[in-house]
Amino acid sequence: MAESVIKPPKKQLGPVAWMRMHLFSSWYNTLLTLIVGYLLVTSVGPVLNWLLLDADFKGSDPSDCTGAGACWLFINQRLNFFIYGFYPNELQWRIDVMFALLALSFVPQFIENFPGRKWLGIFGMTGLPVVGYVLIPGGSFGLEAVDSAKWGGLTLTLIIAYIGIIASLPIGILLALGRRSDMPIIRGLCVVFIEVWRAVPLITVLFMASVMLPLFLPEGMNFEKLMRALIGITLWQSAYMAEVIRGGLQAIPRGQYEAADALGLGYWKKTGLIILPQALKMVIPGIVNTFIALFKDTTLVLIIGLFDILGTVQSTITDPAWQNVAVEGYVFVAFCFWVFCFGISRYSQKLERKLDTGHKS
Amino acid sequence: MMGNPMTETTRTPDSQQNSESRSEPKVDIIRVEGMHKWYGDFHVLKDLNLTVKQGERIVICGPSGSGKSTFIRCINRLEEHQQGKIVVDDVELTDDVRQIDTVRREVGMVFQHFNLFPHLTVLENCCLSPIWVRKIPRKEAEASAMEYLERVKIPDQANKYPGQLSGGQQQRVAIARALCMKPKIMLFDEPTSALDPEMIKEVLDVMVELAKSGMTMICVTHEMGFAKTVADRVIFMDGGEIVEEAPPQEFFSNPREPRTQKFLEQILHN
DSSP states (O other): OOOOSSOOOOOOOOHHHHHHHHTSSSHHHHHHHHHHHHHHHHHHHHHHIIIIISOBOOOSSGGGOOSSSOBHHHHHHHHHHHHHBTOOGGGHHHHHHHHHHHHHHHGGGGSTTOTTHHHHHHHHHHHHHHHHHHHTTOOSTTOOOOOGGGBOHHHHHHHHHHHHHHHHHHHHHHHHHHHTOSOHHHHHHHHHHHHHHHTSOHHHHHHIIIIIHHHHSOTTOOOOHHHHHHHHHHHHHHHHHHHHHHHHHHHSOHHHHHHHHHTTOOHHHIIIIIIHHHHHHHTHHHHHHHHHHHHHHGGGGGGGTOOBHHHHHHHHHTOTTSOSOHHHHHHHHHHHHHHHHHHHHHHHHHHHHHHOOSOOO | OTTOHHHHHHHOGGGGGOGGGGGSOOOEEEEEEEEEEEETTEEEEEEEEEEEETTOEEEEEOSTTSSHHHHHHHHTTSSOOSEEEEEETTEEOSSOHHHHHHHHHHEEEEOTTOOOOTTSOHHHHHHHHHHHTSOOOHHHHHHHHHHHHHHTTOGGGTTSOGGGSOHHHHHHHHHHHHHTTOOSEEEEESTTTTSOHHHHHHHHHHHHHHHHTTOEEEEEOOOHHHHHHHOSEEEEEETTEEEEEEOHHHHHHOOOSHHHHHHHHHHHHO
8 A cells, every 4th residue: 555665667668669679570570560561551542542532422313423432422312221221201200219218328338427327227228128119119109000011221130139138138147047056847948948049040040930930829829020030039149148147157156155155145135146246247258249249140130031231231232223332331231230349349348347346256 | 132142242342351141051052963964975974963052162173174164064054964953043954945044044154265255345245144134224234234344343444345355354354244144153164274374363363352252153273272262162073073072171181082182283283
């Protein structure tokens, strides 16, 4: 605690010394530096030119694109479709409200000392899906119903990813606990569930959900295609989640269980107050990894005829009115995915730092 | 709760020195009768019999692998026994989960490796069980936890995390955490053997203090000085059996069994 009088020696390098040490320390390091430098010089310029300097942003139809650079006005023109899909124009405010609520719940999580941050986060996890459930399909509270076949674009991508993430975490936790249970029946059921779902490719799950599931359901009971896909994705994802969380549960030292037992905490209190908070914290990187993977896997719903953001872009670039805009379309999709996945990743790192109490039992 | 000496001392901390009051006849708070335990085919505990009166302080010693830790872990059912009977505060330990929980509420335990909850602050560690198991309001639980942290002389660390404390401090927190449940019995499972030498004393001081307050204690320890000062009885275990049982003066000056003599020779040598 006491202030040390003798400071540690300072290690400072000038730019030349730094370069000599890190870039030109040996002949092969020098060679690598030169090669990488050459590649950077030759590639950055053209890419920048294509992306920004020569690109066309203004205009209203394909003839306004000079062809020298990217034709961003294509994205501009069709942005409405990419975001809302076939959702009726006059009702798009509902989705805007959802976007606003989503941002309101999660953007403050990046801002230290934002008032009510914790409650906004909890709302984002619990209240937001409920609001969405009422607002997006409509059909109640005097809202006009919008068939789920009309949902699409970024909206659909976010709905699928969000429901998949929110629902698979609690199911995954229960499965992981069940797999470590002392009760043979519960353990057996969880093992079978996890091993079956984890061994099936998501594409197969989606096909089964859209084609086979209706055959097994009793007469008169039928879900929409989207709902079936959501259930399939959630169950599939929760099997993965369970294994990630089980890794965390196994890393908790036995002493923690014993200490909780000795204090008289029952199974659920012990699990909820002592074991899970530590286990989940430990596997945040793994959890986030599966979330990001799921977020990108949502594009697979394309094969059962749901138009997520990739689907909407793909269907537009085949539009004969617009020629040679495929690259722009895919770059745009890639950028959208990158923004969300990077956001999730940054948030998880922040969470890890915040929850770090500096000691592993 | 009224007969609990700990509660009384909490109310009037001045009465801590009144250890003489324990001379009056007390009830048997722990009874172990013909208890056996096996790990698979390995017979770890063989026909153990022990009766502990309220307020008694027992020290259990013995070579490593003698089953002493396993024995006290059976008393709050962290380990299961397969034969015989264990009755704690008139509740018999069986497979009945509710009975186990009842016993665990009345028995505090301190572990060799502290086993504090690293994701909770010191104060939260102490309040957790009173709030969730005893259903005491948070304010009250915190006030009482602070009292115990003062008794173990670390009230100023209340808002730190266990990872920021030294081993000795962590073990004192662990003692405070167990005391916060206002237990009738305290079990210590080698509380000082994971500590650096300079920290052993601060933990032993707290334990001596606790013994003076009239708490029923069973300690597995190699601290013979502690045994001499506070124990009413010293029990020597070897090979899963209780070999010898005697008051400390007699145990150390005049051990009867050859195995005890050999053990004492070995540990007093260094």
